[in-house]
Amino acid sequence: MITLGVESTAHTFGISLIKDSQILCNLKNVFTTEQGGLIPNEVAGHHNKIKEELLEKALQETNLKITDINIIGVSTAPGLAPCLLVGLAFTKKLSKELNIPLIPVNHCIAHLEIGKSFTKATDPILLYASGANTQIIAYEGKKYRIFGETLDLGIGNFIDTIARGFNLGFPGGPKIEELAKKSKNYITLPYNVKGMDISLSGIQTNIISKINKEKIEDLCYSLQETVFAMLVEITERAMAHCNKNELILGGGVACNKRLQEMCLEMCRERNAKLFLLENQYLVDNAAMIAITAEKMFKVKKIYKEIDIYPKQRTDQVEIFW
Ligand code: ATP
Ligand code: FE2
Numbered sequence: 001m002i003t004l005g006v007e008s009t010a011h012t013f014g015i016s017l018i019k020d021s022q023i024l025c026n027l028k029n030v031f032t033t034e035q036g037g038l039i040p041n042e043v044a045g046h047h048n049k050i051k052e053e054l055l056e057k058a059l060q061e062t063n064l065k066i067t068d069i070n071i072i073g074v075s076t077a078p079g080l081a082p083c084l085l086v087g088l089a090f091t092k093k094l095s096k097e098l099n100i101p102l103i104p105v106n107h108c109i110a111h112l113e114i115g116k117s118f119t120k121a122t123d124p125i126l127l128y129a130s131g132a133n134t135q136i137i138a139y140e141g142k143k144y145r146i147f148g149e150t151l152d153l154g155i156g157n158f159i160d161t162i163a164r165g166f167n168l169g170f171p172g173g174p175k176i177e178e179l180a181k182k183s184k185n186y187i188t189l190p191y192n193v194k195g196m197d198i199s200l201s202g203i204q205t206n207i208i209s210k211i212n213k214e215k216i217e218d219l220c221y222s223l224q225e226t227v228f229a230m231l232v233e234i235t236e237r238a239m240a241h242c243n244k245n246e247l248i249l250g251g252g253v254a255c256n257k258r259l260q261e262m263c264l265e266m267c268r269e270r271n272a273k274l275f276l277l278e279n280q281y282l283v284d285n286a287a288m289i290a291i292t293a294e295k296m297f298k299v300k301k302i303y304k305e306i307d308i309y310p311k312q313r314t315d316q317v318e319i320f321w
Pocket of ligand 1: 107
């Protein structure tokens with residue numbers, strides 16, 4: 001069975017073709033800027049422009065014909081409405097023309113499902129750290145339950161806003177990581193853990209107020225040490241509370257080597273196991289949409305009245321597969 005996965009929730013437009021859970025290709029075209037942030041309509045315009053071309057490239061790379069595709073999965077939630085609409089219109093048209101099923105996939109759940117598919121984890125805690133989302137998740141009773149999360153900003157958006165303050169462009173995470181490597185000088189920042197949750201807006205204001213007063217490398221280093229320690233603290237508490245000894249990372253911020261190192265250290269101390277994926281499967285990607293769609297299709301064949309849900313939460317989705 002060949003599944004086409006389409007990712008179109010935010011800055012990334014992705015196309016993946018998989019055959020029986022094996023990735024044949026995982027292509028993407030990411031909207032980036034040298035300065036400034038994301039304007040949803042501009043991003044949607046970008047996706048509209050490149051969508052056909054990217055599908056064509058995927059078919060060429062895999063030596064497949066469009067008629068070889070058996071099912072289509074598309075991310076319909078959560079995300080930026082104009083971007084979600086591009087993916088939905090594109091896949092609805094394709095599914096009608098090819099007369100094949102279209103499967104609506106929640107993007108956050110897909111980050112988790114690919115983690116479970118590609119590792120040997122059986123009952124993990126998931127630290128999902130991406131642009132808009134920062135959650136500690138575990139599966140319980142047909143749902144992915146959220147045990148802790150950010151009370152305000154997603155950690156990636158938090159990092160990207162600060163990076164814009166430094167004039168580093170978007171996405172800022174990789175640039176902040178590089179600058180952080182050049183310092184070991186810790187500047188005290190607020191540390192905001194509230195029970196199982198974290199709050200980032202106060203730290204953001206604090207760092208932005210220091211921009212012209214401290215060295216940029218020192219601020220990047222201190223930012224990472226502080227907010228990653230907060231993430232690791234609530235992750236560890238969730239692992240202890242749920243009595244679980246496996247951890248999977250997901251989301252773009254999980255590409256950060258310092259965050260991975262801190263998670264590894266915590267897991268070693270608890271005798272737990274950390275599972276890491278290749279970066280291409282941590283950031284937004286279409287392979288995770290295809291993998292999840294295939295799992296869903298095996299249990300449920302027909303999906304009606306498919307629409308976008310820009311604000312759907314991870315714990316609203318029933319995991320029936
Ligand atoms: P979601 O819709 O799942 O909330 P997203 O659409 O923003 O997330 P992802 O690709 O999962 O997309 O994550 C992108 C974020 O990851 C950006 O904020 C980016 O700065 C951040 N990021 C990428 N690489 C790194 C890195 N090495 N260190 C820190 N942050 C990173
Ligand atoms: Fe994502």
